[in-house]
Amino acid sequence: MATTNAAGAGIVLSRLSKSYGNVHAVRSVDLAIAPGETVAILGPNGAGKTTTIEMVLGLTRPDSGTVTLFGKSPAQAVAAGAVGGMLQTGALVEYLSVRELVTMVASVYPRPLPVEQAMRLAGLTEFAERRTNKLSGGQTQRVRFAIALVSNPDLFMLDEPTAAVDVEGRREFWASIRAVAAEGKTVIFATHYLEEADAYADRIVLMARGRIVADGPATEIKAKVSGRILRATIPVAGPPGPADTAALAALPGVTNAERHGEAVILTCGDSDLTLRALLSRFPAARDIEVAGAGIEEAFMALTADDNDDELEKVR
Amino acid sequence: MTYPVYLRYEVLRNFRNWRFLFLTLAFPLVLYLLIGSVNRHVQFEHVAFPVYFMTAMATLGTMAAVISGCAIISTERATGWTRQMRITPLPARTYFRAKVVVGYLRALLTLVLLALAGTAFGVRLPAQGWLTVLGLFLVGLIPFAVLGILLGHLIGADAAALATGGIVTLFALLGGVYGFQVATSGPVFQIIKALPSYWLVQAGKTALGGHDWPAEGWIVIAAWTVVLVPLAVRVYRRDTSRV
Numbered sequence: 093m094a095t096t097n098a099a100g101a102g103i104v105l106s107r108l109s110k111s112y113g114n115v116h117a118v119r120s121v122d123l124a125i126a127p128g129e130t131v132a133i134l135g136p137n138g139a140g141k142t143t144t145i146e147m148v149l150g151l152t153r154p155d156s157g158t159v160t161l162f163g164k165s166p167a168q169a170v171a172a173g174a175v176g177g178m179l180q181t182g183a184l185v186e187y188l189s190v191r192e193l194v195t196m197v198a199s200v201y202p203r204p205l206p207v208e209q210a211m212r213l214a215g216l217t218e219f220a221e222r223r224t225n226k227l228s229g230g231q232t233q234r235v236r237f238a239i240a241l242v243s244n245p246d247l248f249m250l251d252e253p254t255a256a257v258d259v260e261g262r263r264e265f266w267a268s269i270r271a272v273a274a275e276g277k278t279v280i281f282a283t284h285y286l287e288e289a290d291a292y293a294d295r296i297v298l299m300a301r302g303r304i305v306a307d308g309p310a311t312e313i314k315a316k317v318s319g320r321i322l323r324a325t326i327p328v329a330g331p332p333g334p335a336d337t338a339a340l341a342a343l344p345g346v347t348n349a350e351r352h353g354e355a356v357i358l359t360c361g362d363s364d365l366t367l368r369a370l371l372s373r374f375p376a377a378r379d380i381e382v383a384g385a386g387i388e389e390a391f392m393a394l395t396a397d398d399n400d401d402e403l404e405k406v407r
Numbered sequence: 408m409t410y411p412v413y414l415r416y417e418v419l420r421n422f423r424n425w426r427f428l429f430l431t432l433a434f435p436l437v438l439y440l441l442i443g444s445v446n447r448h449v450q451f452e453h454v455a456f457p458v459y460f461m462t463a464m465a466t467l468g469t470m471a472a473v474i475s476g477c478a479i480i481s482t483e484r485a486t487g488w489t490r491q492m493r494i495t496p497l498p499a500r501t502y503f504r505a506k507v508v509v510g511y512l513r514a515l516l517t518l519v520l521l522a523l524a525g526t527a528f529g530v531r532l533p534a535q536g537w538l539t540v541l542g543l544f545l546v547g548l549i550p551f552a553v554l555g556i557l558l559g560h561l562i563g564a565d566a567a568a569l570a571t572g573g574i575v576t577l578f579a580l581l582g583g584v585y586g587f588q589v590a591t592s593g594p595v596f597q598i599i600k601a602l603p604s605y606w607l608v609q610a611g612k613t614a615l616g617g618h619d620w621p622a623e624g625w626i627v628i629a630a631w632t633v634v635l636v637p638l639a640v641r642v643y644r645r646d647t648s649r650v
Contacts, residue, residue: 149494151647173496181649182487187423192416199412200497236491243495 101163102127102278103148103247108157110143117143119302120157127162127246130269130279132289134313135299141282142180144299145251148280149177161247169247173202176243178236180251180282184224190235191220198242210242213268215261229256237265241272248272250281254288266292290314316347320363324356324370325379343369410501417505418512421479431475431513435468436520443528451586454615457528459586461521462540462611466584467575468517469544470604473510473552474571480506480559481567484646493647499640503556510552511545518544536614543610543620550603550631551578557639560646578604603631 103125110118118140125131133141146152148159150166161169169175184193194211198204211217214237219227224235233256240248248269254262269292273279283289289296289310296313298306306313328336341349345362356377360366363382370377422428439460449456483489492502518541522530532540555571562570581589582604590596599605606627612618 151490151493170494171496171498175494177494179487179490179494182491185420185483185486185488187420188416192419196413196416197492197495199410199416200492200495200501202496239491249494 101160102129103162103280104158104160105144105148106158106160108144108147108159109155110140110147110152111155116302118147118154121299121302121304123297123304123307125278125280127278128273128276130273130292130294131281132293132296132310133280133282133299134284134286134289134296135282136284138301139299140302141299142251143302145177145249145280145282146179149175149179149249151179173243174246175249176201176240176245176247177249178233178240178251178253180255182236184227184232184235186223186225189221189223190216190227190238193224193235194238194242197239201243201245203244205242205244207242210238213241213271214238215264230258230261233257234261234265237268241268246278248277248279248281250279252282252284254283254285262288286314286317315361316359319347319359319361321383322356322358322360322363322366322370323379323381323383324358324374324377325354326356326374326377327354339373343373345369410497410505413497413501414505414508418509421509422512424479427475427479428513428516431472432468432517432520434471435464435517436524438467439464439521439524443524447528452615455530457525458530458532458615461525461528461530462614463584463586463608465518465521465540465544466582466604466607466611467579468521469514469548470551470578470607471571471575472513472517473507473548474555474558474575475513476506476510476552476555477559477562477571478564478567479509480556481562481564484560485564487649490647490649499643502643503639506556507552510555511548514544514548532614540610540614543613543624544607547603547607547610547624547628549628550635553632553635553639557635557642560639560642578602581605583608601627601630603628 101124103123105121105123108118108121109116121140121144133144135141143152147154148161148166150159150170159166162174164172164174166175188196191207191211194216195207198207198210211220214234216231216234216238219231219234224232227235233253237253240250250269254265257265269279269281281293293310295308296306296310297304298313298317306316337349337351340346340351340356340358343349343358343366345360345364345366346358347361348359350357358366358370367380367382370380443457443460446456446460451459480489522537554574558570558574559567579585581599582602583589583599584604588596588599590599600623606620606624609618609620609624613620
C-alpha cells in the first residue's frame, strides 16, 4: 500500500523507529491505514506490535519517523478525543463500581456513548454495580473494552484485546467490534492469533522483529503463514546461488524458500506435493522434516533473510 | 470545562479507600490525644500545651495528608491506570486540580478532627482565629500538595511511603513542628526560613496569639509553588512509559 502524508488520510506511520538500548523494537515502519479500515497487526511476542501501538497513541516517543492520526499528531488526536483504546497492561482503579468507572472515563470525552449502551455492548450489564477489584480477568477485560467503547473515538487501538477472555467472551467482543467498524470507525488491533486476525480484520499487517514483513488482505496473508515448514539438507557442490533458491521456490506448493548453505527451509501450502517434487528434483535431499508451521515459525521463515539479530528480544 | 464528574469520582474513590484515609487521619489525631491528654494542664512557650500541640499536629498531619497523594499516584502508575487515562483527552490541568482537591479534603478533615479534639481539651479560639489558621494552612500547603504529585510521578509505589514519610519528618523537624528550632539565627536559620514548613508552623502560631504571618511567608510559599508546579507538570507530561 502506498504511503501518503495527505492530511486526513487516516493513520500514517512514516519511517517509524524505536530502540530500547541496543534492542531495535521497531525499525523503519511505514504504514498507511484508511479511515474505516479494520486492521490486525499480527506477530509473535517481541515483534514490535505494542511499541508501534504506543507510538501511535503518543505514549512512546519514536527515535525517528512520524505518526499522524487523521492529519494530527498523536497528542492532538488524543486531546481531541479521537482515540480510544485498550492497552496491553493495565489494571483498573479500585474503590469504584464498574458503572462509576465507565462513567468517569466517559466524562472526559467530548462525544461519549451513553454509559449503559457501552456496558451492554461490552456484556457488563450484570456486573455494573460490582466493584472493579472484585472482577475476574475476563470481566476486567470487558470493563477495559467498555472504556474504549464509551469513548466513542474515531480510532480504536486494541492491544491484544481478547487476552484472558473466554471463548464466549471473545465472540461477543468481536461482534461488538464489528458493530463499531460497521459505523465507519477505524479499528487497529494487535494479536498473535492468526485465526482472530483472519476472521475479523480486512487487512493483516504482519510484524516480526520490528519490521512489517507482509501487509495485505487477510486471505493472502493467511495463505502465506498457515502452511507447513519443510526442512531438508541438500548437498551442493559450490556455494549456492540465487538459481538454487529460485528452483526451490518454484517447487509446487512452496510459498517461501530459504537456503543457508546446505540447509533448506521451505514454507509450503501443500507439503505433500512439495515433498514429492523435492525428492524427484533433488534426489540427494536428506534429513527431511515436515512440521506444522506455528505462526512464529512462519514468521521466522518469512524473515530469515535478515538473521543479523536472531536472538533479539523485545520486551 | 470543569469536569465535575471526573472530580466527583476522583474524590469518591479516594475517600472509599478507608484504610488509607484512616491511617492518614489517625496518625496526628492519636498522637494529639495521647500526648495532649497527659499534658492537658502544662504550659509550653507561655501557652497551654493543648493549644500549642494542636497547631503542631495540624502542621504535621496536613503536610502528610496532602503529600500522601504521592503514594496514590505511584500506585496508579504501577497498575497502568495512569497510562490508560493518558490516551483520553483528560487535560493535565484537570488531573492536577483533582489530585490537589483530594489532598486538601484529607487535610481539611485532619484539621476538623484536631479542632474537635482540641475543643475537648478545652482549647477556645475566637471564630476569627480558627478561620485565620485555616486560611493560612490552605495557602501554606500548596507546595506540599504539588510535591506529592511530583514525587508520585517520579518514584515507584514501593518507595513512595518511605520517601514522603522522610520528607515530612525532615520538613517538620526543620520547620520547628516538634517544639524547638534547630537554629534561631545565622545562616541555618535563613535556610529554615526559606522552607514552607517553617511558615506552616508560623501559621499555626497565629492561633497562639502574638504572632502574625508576614509578607516573607507569602513570598516563600509563592516561590516554592512557582518552582514546583512547572517541574511537576513537566514530570507528568514525560511520564508515559510502562512502569
